[in-house]
Amino acid sequence: MPQLDATSQSTRYPAIVILDFGSQYSELIARRVRETEVFSLVMGYTTTAEELRAIAPRGIILSGGPSSVYEPGAPVCDPAIWELGIPVLGVCYGMQLMVQQLGGSVVAAGRAEYGKAPLHVDDPIDLLTNVEDGSTMWMSHGDSVERLPEGFLRLAHTDNTPEAAVADHQRRLYGVQFHPEVVHSTGGMAMLRNFVYHICGCEADWTTAAFIDEAVADVRAQVGDKRVLLALSGGVDSSTLAFLLHKAIGDQLTCMFIDQGFMRKGEPEFLVEFFDKRFHINVEYINARERFISKLDGITDPEEKRKLIGTEFIRVFEEESKRLGPFDYLAQGTLYPDVIESAGTGIDPKTGERVAVKIKSHHNVGGLPKDLQFKLVEPLRRLFKDEVRKVGRSLGLPQEIVGRHPFPGPGLAIRILGEVTSEKLNILRDADLVVREEVKEAGLYNEIWQAFAVLLPVRSVGVMGDKRTYAFPIVLRCVSSEDGMTADWSRLPYDLLEKISNRIVNEVKGVNRVVLDITSKPPGTIEWE
Structure with missing residues (x-):
C-alpha cells in the first residue's frame, strides 16, 4: 500500500x-x-x-x-x-x-x-x-x-x-x-x-463539517488521554488548530506561544489576550527574544535561518514542557503546500523517480531535528489554506483571526535579507505596520493574499531636510492568490502606494526609499527568503 x-x-x-x-x-x-x-x-x-x-x-x-x-x-x-x-x-x-x-x-x-x-x-x-x-x-x-x-x-x-x-x-x-x-x-x-x-460518479462528501468530524475523531484516537502542546503562532493555521484541538481534547491541550522576537508589532500582546482571556484556551507565554536573535548572529543564508529557528523552537518546547508537562505530543499547523514545497525535487538518484521540485524548507517540516522528543499531531496537513479558513470559520474563529494574512513561521527573520539584528527588526516592524494599516484603511485587506514589507541589506543615498541620508530601502510586497501555490502582484492604486511610501519614509527612522516588487509566483516566491 x-x-x-x-x-x-x-x-x-x-x-x-x-x-x-x-x-x-x-x-x-x-x-x-x-x-x-x-x-x-x-x-x-x-x-x-x-x-x-x-x-x-x-x-x-x-x-x-x-x-x-x-x-x-x-x-x-x-x-x-x-x-x-x-x-x-x-x-x-x-x-x-x-x-x-x-x-x-x-x-x-x-x-x-x-x-x-x-x-x-x-x-x-x-x-x-x-x-x-x-x-x-x-x-x-x-x-x-x-x-x-x-x-x-x-x-x-x-x-x-x-x-x-x-x-x-x-x-x-x-x-x-x-x-x-x-x-x-x-x-x-x-x-x-x-x-x-x-x-467518475463521486459524491460531494469532502465538506468542512465532514473534515472536522474526522479530524476530531482522529485526534482523540491518536492522543487518547495524553497531553498535547501546541506551537501557537497566532496565524490562521495554528489558531484554527488550537480551536480544533480544544474541541477534540479540551483541557488536555496547552498552547505555548514563544515570542521569538520576530513577530509583527503588537502581536504578542494581542494573541495572549485573545486566546487566554476571550476564549479561555490555556496559553503559556514564553519570552525568548534574546535567545533566538543571538542564534542568528552572523547568519545570512535563508535556509540556515529557517533550520536554526525551527530547531530552536523545538528546543524551547522541550525545555518548557519539562517545566509544564509532561507532554507526549506536539501539535503543528502544517499544511499540504508546506509538505509539497519541502518535499525535495528533481530525480531521485536511487530510484530514478521524478519528484516535486523543492522550493524551500518550511520551519515546521524541514527544520525539525532528528532527535525530536515529541510525537507529532498535524491534523491540518491534508488541507490547503483556503480549506483551513473554512474550517476556522466553522469552528467559530472570528474574522479578525481567520481573515489574517499568512505569516511565515520564522516571522520577520526571513523578511530581513541577510543578517538579522534588533535594529533591523525594529525598522521592519514599523514599516510593516504602515503597510497593513494603509491597506486596511483602503478597504483592500480582504482582497489581497498578503501585504507586507521586506528590508534589504543595502543602503542608498537620499535627501531629507536638506541633509544627505544613507539608509535602508523597504520593498513593498503585495500579492493576490487563492492558495499560495501561485500568486500575482496586486495592482494597488497609485495614491495608496504614494501614501504608504510617504508614511514609511517620514515615520520609520533608518529608511529613505520604498520600492515595489511586481514579480509573480512563479518565477518568484511570495516571500523573499
Whole structure:
C-alpha cells in the first residue's frame, strides 16, 4: 500500500488520485478537485496499478510535466492502469502519455502553443458537457498528438492543436492538451466537475463539517488521554488548530506561544489576550527574544535561518514542557503546500523517480531535528489554506483571526535579507505596520493574499531636510492568490502606494526609499527568503 500522507491518521482514501509527472500544477489540480467537495491527493507517477486497486479511487488524473514522452528516460506510468476500469483524465503530458502507451503517436508540434487559446468543441458530451464553444483554455506544450489510439475520437480542437481534447468513451479514458485547472481556462472547472461527478460518479462528501468530524475523531484516537502542546503562532493555521484541538481534547491541550522576537508589532500582546482571556484556551507565554536573535548572529543564508529557528523552537518546547508537562505530543499547523514545497525535487538518484521540485524548507517540516522528543499531531496537513479558513470559520474563529494574512513561521527573520539584528527588526516592524494599516484603511485587506514589507541589506543615498541620508530601502510586497501555490502582484492604486511610501519614509527612522516588487509566483516566491 503506498503511503498517502506521512502523518495522516484518517482512514479516508482519496476519491480522485492525481499522479504527478513533475508539473508545478499538480497540487493545483488537487485543489480544484477539492473545490467540488471531493477529496483528492497527489501521488507519485510510479504508483502501481495494484496499489491503486487497493486504494480504489473513483478516478485518476495524470498531471502535466516538463518532459517529452519520446525522450529517453521520460517518466511513464504503470500501463496496467488502463485496464483497471477506473476513469482516467490525462492533462497535457498526461494526455500524451496515454496516447503513446495505448498505441497512438506524439510528435514535436510544428508550432508550439503557450498561453490562452479558444477551444472549438466538436463533441459536447461527457467531459465537455456545458463547456461553451470558444471557451478560453490555457495551453503550454511543445508536443502534440499526431495519431489517436484505436477507440479514441476527437472532442475538441484549437487553431494550432487538432487533438486538444480526446476520449475513448467505452473505456472512460479522456485527455486534454490544455490545463483546465488554471484560472485562465474559463471552462476548466465545468470540465473537472464533469469528470469528477458524471464520469467518475463521486459524491460531494469532502465538506468542512465532514473534515472536522474526522479530524476530531482522529485526534482523540491518536492522543487518547495524553497531553498535547501546541506551537501557537497566532496565524490562521495554528489558531484554527488550537480551536480544533480544544474541541477534540479540551483541557488536555496547552498552547505555548514563544515570542521569538520576530513577530509583527503588537502581536504578542494581542494573541495572549485573545486566546487566554476571550476564549479561555490555556496559553503559556514564553519570552525568548534574546535567545533566538543571538542564534542568528552572523547568519545570512535563508535556509540556515529557517533550520536554526525551527530547531530552536523545538528546543524551547522541550525545555518548557519539562517545566509544564509532561507532554507526549506536539501539535503543528502544517499544511499540504508546506509538505509539497519541502518535499525535495528533481530525480531521485536511487530510484530514478521524478519528484516535486523543492522550493524551500518550511520551519515546521524541514527544520525539525532528528532527535525530536515529541510525537507529532498535524491534523491540518491534508488541507490547503483556503480549506483551513473554512474550517476556522466553522469552528467559530472570528474574522479578525481567520481573515489574517499568512505569516511565515520564522516571522520577520526571513523578511530581513541577510543578517538579522534588533535594529533591523525594529525598522521592519514599523514599516510593516504602515503597510497593513494603509491597506486596511483602503478597504483592500480582504482582497489581497498578503501585504507586507521586506528590508534589504543595502543602503542608498537620499535627501531629507536638506541633509544627505544613507539608509535602508523597504520593498513593498503585495500579492493576490487563492492558495499560495501561485500568486500575482496586486495592482494597488497609485495614491495608496504614494501614501504608504510617504508614511514609511517620514515615520520609520533608518529608511529613505520604498520600492515595489511586481514579480509573480512563479518565477518568484511570495516571500523573499
